[in-house]
Amino acid sequence: MLSVVTFLPLLVCAVLPLLPRTVPDQGYVWVWIATAAADFALVVALWAGYDTHGGTQYEQRARWIPSAGAGYHVGVDGLSLPLVALTCLLFLAVAVYSLREKRRVRSYVCLFLFLQTVGIGLFVALDLILFFVFFDLSIVAMFFVIAGWGHGERARAAALKFFLYTFVGSLALLLGFIGLYLAADPHTFDIVDLTRDNPLAGRGLYAALVLLAIGVGLAVKTPTVPFHTWLPPAHSDAPAAGSAILAGVLLKMGTYGFVRIAMPLLPGSWRRYATVIVVVGAVSVVYGALVALAQTDFKRMIAYTSVTHMGYVVLAIGAAGTLAGADAQARSLAVTGAVTQMVSHGLITGALFLLAGVLYDRGRTHAMGAYSGLAAHTPRFAAVTAAGAFAGLGIPGFSGFIAEFQIFTGALASHTIATAIALTGVLITAALFLTALRRMFMGAPSLPRTVPTGGIADLRGAETVSTVALLAVALVIGVAPRWLLDVIEPAGRTLTGLVAR
Amino acid sequence: MNENPADLVPELALLGVAVLGLLTGSWLPRRRQWIVALLAATACTTGLVATAVTMATDRERTVFSAAFAVDTATGIGRLVVLTGLLLVIGMSVGTVRNHERETEYWVLLLLSGAGTLALTGADDLLMLFAAYLLAGLPAYALTAFAKDGRGTEAALKYYLTGALLGTLMLAGTALLYGAGHTTHYRGLSTALPTAPYGLVAVGLIGVLAGLLFKSGAVPAHFWVPDVTEGAPVPVAAYVATLPKVGGLIALYRLLHQAFSGSDVNWPLLLAILAGVTMTLGNLAAFFQTSVTRLLAYSTISQAGYLLMALAVATRSDLAQKGLLFYLAAYTVTNLGAFAVVTALPHARTLTDYRGLARRRPGLAAVLVVCLLGLVGTPPTGVFLGKLEVFSATLDGGFTWLAVLAVANTVASLFYYLRWFGPLFVTHDSAPARVQEVAGRSSAATAYVAATLSVALGVAGQAVLTLSEGPLLR
Numbered sequence: 001m002l003s004v005v006t007f008l009p010l011l012v013c014a015v016l017p018l019l020p021r022t023v024p025d026q027g028y029v030w031v032w033i034a035t036a037a038a039d040f041a042l043v044v045a046l047w048a049g050y051d052t053h054g055g056t057q058y059e060q061r062a063r064w065i066p067s068a069g070a071g072y073h074v075g076v077d078g079l080s081l082p083l084v085a086l087t088c089l090l091f092l093a094v095a096v097y098s099l100r101e102k103r104r105v106r107s108y109v110c111l112f113l114f115l116q117t118v119g120i121g122l123f124v125a126l127d128l129i130l131f132f133v134f135f136d137l138s139i140v141a142m143f144f145v146i147a148g149w150g151h152g153e154r155a156r157a158a159a160l161k162f163f164l165y166t167f168v169g170s171l172a173l174l175l176g177f178i179g180l181y182l183a184a185d186p187h188t189f190d191i192v193d194l195t196r197d198n199p200l201a202g203r204g205l206y207a208a209l210v211l212l213a214i215g216v217g218l219a220v221k222t223p224t225v226p227f228h229t230w231l232p233p234a235h236s237d238a239p240a241a242g243s244a245i246l247a248g249v250l251l252k253m254g255t256y257g258f259v260r261i262a263m264p265l266l267p268g269s270w271r272r273y274a275t276v277i278v279v280v281g282a283v284s285v286v287y288g289a290l291v292a293l294a295q296t297d298f299k300r301m302i303a304y305t306s307v308t309h310m311g312y313v314v315l316a317i318g319a320a321g322t323l324a325g326a327d328a329q330a331r332s333l334a335v336t337g338a339v340t341q342m343v344s345h346g347l348i349t350g351a352l353f354l355l356a357g358v359l360y361d362r363g364r365t366h367a368m369g370a371y372s373g374l375a376a377h378t379p380r381f382a383a384v385t386a387a388g389a390f391a392g393l394g395i396p397g398f399s400g401f402i403a404e405f406q407i408f409t410g411a412l413a414s415h416t417i418a419t420a421i422a423l424t425g426v427l428i429t430a431a432l433f434l435t436a437l438r439r440m441f442m443g444a445p446s447l448p449r450t451v452p453t454g455g456i457a458d459l460r461g462a463e464t465v466s467t468v469a470l471l472a473v474a475l476v477i478g479v480a481p482r483w484l485l486d487v488i489e490p491a492g493r494t495l496t497g498l499v500a501r
Numbered sequence: 502m503n504e505n506p507a508d509l510v511p512e513l514a515l516l517g518v519a520v521l522g523l524l525t526g527s528w529l530p531r532r533r534q535w536i537v538a539l540l541a542a543t544a545c546t547t548g549l550v551a552t553a554v555t556m557a558t559d560r561e562r563t564v565f566s567a568a569f570a571v572d573t574a575t576g577i578g579r580l581v582v583l584t585g586l587l588l589v590i591g592m593s594v595g596t597v598r599n600h601e602r603e604t605e606y607w608v609l610l611l612l613s614g615a616g617t618l619a620l621t622g623a624d625d626l627l628m629l630f631a632a633y634l635l636a637g638l639p640a641y642a643l644t645a646f647a648k649d650g651r652g653t654e655a656a657l658k659y660y661l662t663g664a665l666l667g668t669l670m671l672a673g674t675a676l677l678y679g680a681g682h683t684t685h686y687r688g689l690s691t692a693l694p695t696a697p698y699g700l701v702a703v704g705l706i707g708v709l710a711g712l713l714f715k716s717g718a719v720p721a722h723f724w725v726p727d728v729t730e731g732a733p734v735p736v737a738a739y740v741a742t743l744p745k746v747g748g749l750i751a752l753y754r755l756l757h758q759a760f761s762g763s764d765v766n767w768p769l770l771l772a773i774l775a776g777v778t779m780t781l782g783n784l785a786a787f788f789q790t791s792v793t794r795l796l797a798y799s800t801i802s803q804a805g806y807l808l809m810a811l812a813v814a815t816r817s818d819l820a821q822k823g824l825l826f827y828l829a830a831y832t833v834t835n836l837g838a839f840a841v842v843t844a845l846p847h848a849r850t851l852t853d854y855r856g857l858a859r860r861r862p863g864l865a866a867v868l869v870v871c872l873l874g875l876v877g878t879p880p881t882g883v884f885l886g887k888l889e890v891f892s893a894t895l896d897g898g899f900t901w902l903a904v905l906a907v908a909n910t911v912a913s914l915f916y917y918l919r920w921f922g923p924l925f926v927t928h929d930s931a932p933a934r935v936q937e938v939a940g941r942s943s944a945a946t947a948y949v950a951a952t953l954s955v956a957l958g959v960a961g962q963a964v965l966t967l968s969e970g971p972l973l974r
Contacts, residue, residue, distance in 0.1 A: 065961055065965065068962075132879065137880075140878060164911065164915065167914055168911045171907040174891070175903060181892060182896050
């Protein structure tokens with residue numbers, strides 16, 4: 001079942017090139033929408049059949065390369081199921097949004113289908129090599145998306161930078177994985193076996209080096225300060241759909257790696273260096289927010305807020321590794337908040353990037369200074385963007401509030417100062433979103449000269465459906481989060497139990 | 502004592518068909534000389550079948566006074582070399598078709614291939630040297646096959662380097678003989694630990710010189726870029742890939758079998774050589790604009806990664822399967838990239854590949870697979886090879902070397918991407934005549950190689966299982 005969900009998009013991707021050349025561009029996008037919808041329906045079925053107290057479910061295990069210690073092992077638990085669902089939903093939204101795409105549509109659809117398999121595959125993988133395969137392939141596919149459909153020549157440079165940075169990270173990760181593999185007896189890459197055996201318990205420096213390698217690899221992908229510099233150019237030069245996937249799915253690969261691999265497999269080292277992780281998280285929050293505040297480009301601003309939001313996640317999982325001065329419930333709350341934040345950020349930032357794409361489509365620029373009084377011309381666009389911005393700054397009623405509330409409550413007891421510093425991030429984020437809204441949508445109407453004489457067009461059907469759907473789910477989580485938290489909480493408790501070993 | 506020639510079917514098939522082909526070719530009219538190519542392909546296929554039979558039944562034995570071992574390493578070496586030869590034959594067909602010396606081309610290729618096979622099984626220093634010569638001499642002639650200025654210069658450089666380092670190798674053999682009173686590996690492994698340290702060390706360095714030349718590793722790498730650029734592209738593909746297989750397996754066997762007990766610190770020496778080789782190859786590849794030179798430096802850097810497995814030959818159980826698997830994956834991947842270059846004879850520089858993805862999507866896809874494969878991106882075979890070799894290196898205690906290799910992998914990405922990028926340029930692509938495809942066989946070979954490369958990554962278990970057996974003394 002899980003393998004079907006994972007490989008269905010890849011299968012369709014393999015079939016697409018065989019279709020006759022006479023199929024119109026729109027035809028491919030419709031095939032994509034149908035595939036994404038089918039995949040999403042399957043995930044809903046998975047969710048419906050998921051037992052919230054059952055641990056890892058829908059497991060499949062097959063021999064793959066036993067000599068190398070690698071196997072095909074997939075399964076979902078409360079940490080991964082929400083992210084799988086997020087991935088499917090986001091790809092469905094992006095598929096609908098892409099109905100307007102006109103450039104080399106067949107390859108474009110193929111790439112995104114491939115990327116969807118890679119995204120789902122990473123979240124269901126329970127084997128380090130399988131995880132790594134998807135991790136690396138996500139880099140390759142996203143490289144092509146940015147280089148092939150980005151904004152002009154700069155996109156090529158941004159794609160290269162993205163590839164080089166994240167590839168360094170992935171190789172560091174690989175070294176860490178090999179370190180784990182060699183420590184286990186018998187040698188294995190299986191995450192479940194490694195979690196049970198805890199092979200690096202009491203291995204001092206060796207364990208610290210492995211954690212360093214894995215930590216750096218995941219930190220680049222997340223990204224946290226100081227490994228975030230690849231993110232702004234990659235985001236601002238990627239096509240809107242690519243940015244949405246990059247922010248919504250690919251960034252989660254880093255933070256998910258922390259909760260899936262780094263914490264349960266290296267509990268001792270994680271506890272020992274928890275303070276470092278908390279500090280990195282808090283710095284990411286404040287630094288990302290401050291730099292975002294200084295941006296004049298709408299899309300770059302959203303990109304930097306991603307650093308902030310991922311900083312909250314890092315802060316939470318760092319706090320979950322501090323046993324002193326915090327009860328188990330607070331730590332578990334922090335982990336739950338971290339996973340909720342991953343989902344929430346995927347939904348909200350995905351929508352915001354798609355909206356930035358609309359802005360670029362209309363005015364050929366992301367510069368906020370070029371627009372003002374947009375609300376008069378495009379009321380629907382203004383309304384949806386405002387909703388997205390408020391969701392992004394964590395106002396109650398949206399999923400971001402639920403996530404951040406849990407993170408701060410969970411982290412406050414163990415790291416009071418860091419949490420207090422990180423709280424200022426919320427304030428700065430609010431300021432920057434409100435400033436952006438005021439500059440672009442209020443005041444005397446003026447448009448960049450690149451806008452055609454017919455005036456600026458409001459949100460079209462496909463654009464409205466895709467962005468509103470994402471924000472609606474964020475709203476549902478914000479108002480009635482129980483169905484999501486019921487899935488995450490048991491897994492969060494299990495994880496804090498593992499870290500406390 | 503086993504002197505059964507049936508154990509040497511692959512080697513004898515290549516030698517026999519070389520002679521047969523030479524005779525046949527001298528009677529055939531020029532347009533029928535393709536028959537010799539067919540014979541050559543048949544010889545390789547026979548060898549593959551024979552190897553499969555040997556590996557499936559009783560796997561290990563030594564032949565001819567134990568000068569030649571038929572064991573795991575030989576088996577995998579044979580499979581890799583013969584498959585590689587078939588791929589080289591496939592990509593050569595278009596280039597030498599109806600050439601006035603077509604027969605000679607195939608015969609030389611077979612002879613050199615037989616020498617490479619002999620390298621993989623050599624269990625005796627004299628056998629090793631004979632194999633060195635047999636693998637080398639025909640290759641020198643092949644390099645100058647086009648009889649043009651650049652080819653002749655390349656051949657001369659190749660020959661002179663080979664002769665010089667071969668002499669050193671012979672001198673090293675003499676010293677080791679002096680130290681151990683035998684040239685056989687088993688005898689050496691018992692005699693060398695008690696022999697004078699300096700004699701053994703210098704002797705090893707002498708033998709190393711020849712085998713590093715075959716592998717295209719520092720400091721014996723000077724010939725690689727010139728030969729790769731000067732020789733006809735299929736010859737370049739052969740020279741840059743297959744002798745490396747022979748050389749590295751021979752070196753592995755030598756170190757593992759003869760030097761396992763010696764107190765000469767060869768692991769460190771090889772670790773340093775590995776580090777220098779990969780770094781130098783990568784740095785030199787950075788700003789190359791000619792695709793053949795870029796591939797040449799890339800093969801040097803790959804030799805560096807492969808040497809890592811040799812450094813831990815006796816320190817990690819993972820070294821052998823890592824080396825053998827990496828060699829298999831590297832051979833098909835590298836030959837795939839060369840096959841694309843052969844298929845596009847007018848495209849010589851990186852800019853000539855602009856917009857290839859549009860015009861020749863198939864070949865562009867092969868290049869993407871092969872270049873990403875050489876970087877070590879999953880799910881290609883080289884990724885799995887790198888994984889095994891890195892694991893072996895860490896297991897053997899050379900953490901610094903593994904970290905250096907990772908840094909190098911990242912650096913290598915930069916120049917592979919320089920080739921990669923132009924493929925997908927949509928405006929201002931290279932003129933159509935530059936990207937004309939020569940014949941179908943090279944392109945077909947490229948597809949086969951890319952398929953094999955991915956297949957090795959996805960289903961590499963079979964080869965890994967085969968490569969785990971013990972070595973014979």
